[in-house]
Amino acid sequence: MSAANAVATPGLSPEGHDPESTERVRVTGALRRLLLWYGLSTLGIWLTVGAVNSVLLPLQVQSLDPDNKAANLALASSLGAVAGMLSQPIAGMLSDRTRSRRGRRAPWILGGAAGTAVALVVLGGVTSLVGVVIVYSLAWAAVHIYMGPQLAIMPDRVPRGVRGTFSAVGGLGVMFGVLGGQVLAAQLAMAPFAAYCLLGAIVVIAGCGLVLRNPDHDTRHLPRQPVPWSMILGSFWVDPRQHPDFAFGFVGRLMTLMGFYLVNTFQLFLLQDYVGLGDEAVEVLPLLALCALATTLASTVVAGPLSDRMGRRKPLAVAAGLLIAASLVAPWVLPTTTGFVIYALLAGCGFGMYLAVDQALLTEILPDADGNGQYLGVLNIAASLPSALAAAVAGTVVSTIGYGAIFPLGIVISVIGSLAILPIRSVR
DSSP: OOHHHHHTSTTOOTTSOOTTOOSOOOOOHHHHHHHHHHHHHHHHHHHHHHHIIIIIHHHHHHHHOGGGHHHHHHHHHHHHHHHHHHHHHHHHHHHHTOOOTTTTTHHHHHHHHHHHHHHHHHHHTOOSHHHHHHHHHHHHHHHHHHHHHHHTHHHHHSOGGGHHHHHHHHHHHHHHHHHHHHHHHHHTTTOHHHHHHHHHHHHHHHHHHHHHHSOOOOOTTSOOOOOOHHHHHHTTOOOTTTOHHHHHHHHHHHHHHHHHHHHHTTHHHIIIIISOOGGGHHHHHHHHHHHHHHHHHHHHHHHHHHHHHHTOOHHHHHHHHHHHHHHTHHHHHOOSHHHHHHHHHHHHHHHHHHHHHHHHHHHTSOSOGGGHHHHHHHHHHHHHHHHHHHHHHHHHHHHHTOGGGHHHHHHHHHHHHHHHHTTOOSOO
8 A cells, every 4th residue: 555545544554554453464565665764764873872882982081081081981971861861752742743744753853863963973073071071962862852753653653463573673773783883983993083974974864764765644734732841841751650561661671771781881991991901992892792793683583573473572571681681790700801702692682682572562551642752752761871871870880889890780780670571561
């Protein structure tokens, strides 16, 4: 069914499907094209997250003040996390109410992509710590303006029966982005400005491809809803008493990913100082990224479709968090390159398994379909905040206790994330 015909059919997506259907429809034609660009647009933005948070920003901060690199990285990451936390729910809520020829989400995806690209180019040329903190925060606000509406495409347009497949493809985009971004940035570590410019171009191409190749319904005919300040402030809050599944899903995602990123985001400094590799640590990062890439790819490809066939999301999400927790034991008791290789293999498996079912699980606990953008904006705080928050927490722990304390803390956090999934009732 063409997009033009789908527009005239109430309740159907532009691809011609009912998003609330639990039937396992065949992913062909327009739906397959949406699946492809959903994955590519996810890959584009997470390449930036992986490259900047794990390599480019730490190296940039280190070059400005080597003696205080951990504390300064914690500062920049914390303020960037706040910027993302503020921008994403607001962008999601406003996109719910956007009326345009290209639909509700497209203007925000395109705007977020353009803003991210501009901020990355500027960040690559900044030579002061204050400038880095300010521009990084602006960049992360733009990244989250892109993310919220982009992820709302799944509950808006994808049938429930195949969301596990879409979640797996989105998970592959996150995985290849986070790990591939580390490899890309490590290769361009001596040319950081070029790396920032390249990442900006990739984000723009990914956002434009998603919007232009998968046109949404024209929403200009829909009633325009006022947006009072109280509604903007309220976009950050979903009552956990009225929607406990939503609250448990938020905590589960936040803590599981926090446990993963606590070590992953600080990996460069851990290799330099905890293992003792010094300047050679940058050369080890691609090896670890490739190890994690292999196991993440395998577990993601298997877990997503498997959850669709089982009709169950929770067992795989719980197991993933526990596997991430187990992976942190290796570098804790074996502070060598070998210990980190074992960690990368196990953590990659858990990370991939979680990404494969996470998005599908959380799109099925949204309180109200009319507020998909807002609710996913809140939930996506729990997806994007951990990478930045982990650097802040790790920096504080290292400065006050030492590198070794990061691992048991990560184990506890990951286990809490797994346990938070169990009370969810609306999803099996």
